Amino acid sequence: MEQAVMERLRRRIDDLTVRSVFPEEPIHSVNTLEWALKLDPGADATLMIAALGHDIERSFEDKRIHSEDFDNYEEYKQAHALNSAQLLSQLMEECGADQETVHETARLVAHHEMGGDEREELLKNADILSFFHVCLPFYYDRKGVDITRKRAVWSYKRLKEDLRHYVGGFDYMDKELADLMQETLGL
Secondary structure: OOHHHHHHHHHHHHHHHOOOOOOOHHHHHHHHHHHHHHHOOOOOHHHHHHHHHOOHHHHOOOOOOOHHHOOOHHHHHHHHHHHHHHHHHHHHHHOOOOHHHHHHHHHHHHOOOOOOOHHHHHHHHHHHHHHHHHHHHHHHHHHHHHHHHHHHHHHHHHOOHHHHHHHHOOOOOOHHHHHHHHHHHOO
């Protein structure tokens, strides 16, 4: 992908994530990219854009998927991933990305919740690490103890086993949240 297209996409994703109703989205977008680069320092442009834009649907209140519209959490997360892939594809086309890059980036985003091949797993793991690293305090404030506990267990179980030590190294300023993570995950 051309550098100019990459920069347009980065700026556009940054502009959109700031509009999300979830205040952690701009931080999560960049932090997921940071984790992706930590897990794969040679990550290509498609993986970098996928990391930045994997939750882009949360920036479009009128197009966002809502968990309460689904029977179970996995169905919701899959619909969220597919919606984000579609919206990111449109954004990439508007910014002048070539079709091969659009297709590969959308494929990664469409699978970022459940994983699959090596690259999809990498994005999934970067997303999960970022959730624990920067999103968890916001989530806890919004959802409370019980839902946060369920989400933490769900996410932790999906994280590649040899990456779980990172989660144990995250410090949470809120003592109740830190205690909850200790109690729930043994961290």
